[in-house]
Amino acid sequence: MRKKFFSLLTAAVLLYILDYFRLIESARLPAEPLIVGVKKSLYQGFSQLKILPKLVINYDTLVEAVKKSRQLTNENNEMRMKIGELVAENESLRKQLGAPLPASFRFIPADVIAVSRYMEIAIGSQNGVKAGMPVVDGSTFIGRISKTTDRRSLVILLTDNDLNVPVISNRGTRGKVNGQLGKLVLLNQVLQRDPLFLDDIFFTSGEEGFPPKLLIGKVVHIDTDDVDVYKQAQIAPYAEIDLIKKVFVLEER
Amino acid sequence: MKTLALLLILAIILETVFYVYPFTLLVIIMTVLILGGNSLYWVFIAGVILDLVGLRIMGGNSIFFLLISAIMLRYNRRFNFNNVINVMIFITVTINVYSFIFYQRMADLFITLFLALLLLYLLPWYFPYLAGGKKLKV
Numbered sequence: 350m351r352k353k354f355f356s357l358l359t360a361a362v363l364l365y366i367l368d369y370f371r372l373i374e375s376a377r378l379p380a381e382p383l384i385v386g387v388k389k390s391l392y393q394g395f396s397q398l399k400i401l402p403k404l405v406i407n408y409d410t411l412v413e414a415v416k417k418s419r420q421l422t423n424e425n426n427e428m429r430m431k432i433g434e435l436v437a438e439n440e441s442l443r444k445q446l447g448a449p450l451p452a453s454f455r456f457i458p459a460d461v462i463a464v465s466r467y468m469e470i471a472i473g474s475q476n477g478v479k480a481g482m483p484v485v486d487g488s489t490f491i492g493r494i495s496k497t498t499d500r501r502s503l504v505i506l507l508t509d510n511d512l513n514v515p516v517i518s519n520r521g522t523r524g525k526v527n528g529q530l531g532k533l534v535l536l537n538q539v540l541q542r543d544p545l546f547l548d549d550i551f552f553t554s555g556e557e558g559f560p561p562k563l564l565i566g567k568v569v570h571i572d573t574d575d576v577d578v579y580k581q582a583q584i585a586p587y588a589e590i591d592l593i594k595k596v597f598v599l600e601e602r
Numbered sequence: 603m604k605t606l607a608l609l610l611i612l613a614i615i616l617e618t619v620f621y622v623y624p625f626t627l628l629v630i631i632m633t634v635l636i637l638g639g640n641s642l643y644w645v646f647i648a649g650v651i652l653d654l655v656g657l658r659i660m661g662g663n664s665i666f667f668l669l670i671s672a673i674m675l676r677y678n679r680r681f682n683f684n685n686v687i688n689v690m691i692f693i694t695v696t697i698n699v700y701s702f703i704f705y706q707r708m709a710d711l712f713i714t715l716f717l718a719l720l721l722l723y724l725l726p727w728y729f730p731y732l733a734g735g736k737k738l739k740v
Contacts, residue, residue, distance in 0.1 A: 350639040350675070357646045358668050364650070365661030377654065384655055392619050463619040466705050469657060496657060503657050510706060 374498070381500045385471050388462040399591050454560060454599040459484075459502070461594055468504040470596060473497045483559055483599045489587045490514070490553055490563040491596055504596070507565065507586050508534055516565050517554040520544045526551065526565060526584060534566065536582040545571060545580055560599055606633060610648050618656040623709060624700045625717070626652050627667065631693055632721045634671045635683060645671045658704075666703070670696055686722065693718045 367373045404411065457477060459470035472478055474497045484491040484504045493512060495505040505512050508528040516536070517523050524539040539545055549568045555561025570583040610633075613625035630648055633641045649664030674683070674692075682688050694714050701709040 353642055354672055357642055361646060361661040361664035361668060365659055365665060368660040380654055388619050391615065465618055465622050501657055
């Protein structure tokens with residue numbers, strides 16, 4: 350038994366070293382389509398169940414929301430007509446002013462196939478995804494690509510303590526958010542003299558390779574001590590990681 | 603054996619797709635308790651599959667699982683695994699060490715105790731012929 354144990358342990362260590370230096374990357378490839386297929390169908394299939402407890406708890410709110418939704422649909426139709434007119438007007442104004450088009454990113458859509466400590470998405474290096482690329486859901490920041498294979502990528506989430514994101518508030522206060530592997534993220538490195546209030550909204554500041562103006566979340570708790578150099582706060586992220594089925598990887602053109 | 607394989611696959615899927623909790627390690631501990639020294643291949647293969655499915659560095663989980671198995675097999679008399687309380691303490695400590703290393707968080711104690719108790723009484727019921735003849739049993 351001892352011989353069996355040591356031979357298996359040696360095999361495991363050898364495997365670890367080879368994979369650490371990416372020497373057996375190709376060995377993963379044959380299994381990738383099967384893993385992606387199974388994980389995607391399971392995650393997407395069962396994601397509906399995650400909404401169930403919320404539906405039960407918020408039943409009354411939902412009934413009101415349905416009424417409101419009908420009313421909003423009517424208003425929306427009117428707005429659409431107005432938007433059509435405004436878009437045309439905007440385009441003509443841009444031409445007149447010679448203003449450059451907004452700096453844009455290429456959005457690479459991706460299906461979420463698992464959410465554990467990291468989020469796993471069903472696109473990889475063959476789709477142009479590279480480590481370090483930001484991941485968003487609409488204008489909400491989700492995280493950053495940490496590892497890719499041909500068909501899969503891991504996204505390190507905003508709530509992970511391995512990710513530091515420079516942020517700026519709607520009042521111009523700067524700081525850095527760092528995950529705590531929970532529902533909230535920690536805002537730190539905020540100078541004592543900078544204004545910081547509850548419900549302040551934070552965005553990415555555009556530093557350290559993150560695109561600017563992506564929504565992070567709002568302040569729910571402030572922890573301040575006059576003796577400290579910096580203030581700290583808890584931020585509730587806008588991204589509802591557990592309910593997201595599709596995200597976009599941003600590639601700078 | 604089919605049940606054990608299914609249980610391992612289920613644990614790997616739960617751990618890598620739905621919830622940050624070391625389900626696979628829990629099943630591995632139970633496997634070692636039931637199969638004793640014959641569980642080493644299971645332990646190694648489960649670790650490799652977990653790494654493959656979870657997109658982690660291959661071999662990392664196998665090393666951890668094999669070391670835990672070795673500790674369990676080597677010191678089973680000292681730990682006295684015939685006592686449920688000792689098994690529960692061992693499981694809780696191991697699960698938390700694993701969670702801290704791989705997920706940088708502590709595991710949910712309630713889930714650990716509930717699942718451990720469930721598996722402790724479920725597995726010997728499924729494998730009475732194996733559990734009866736081995737040194738490690740509950």
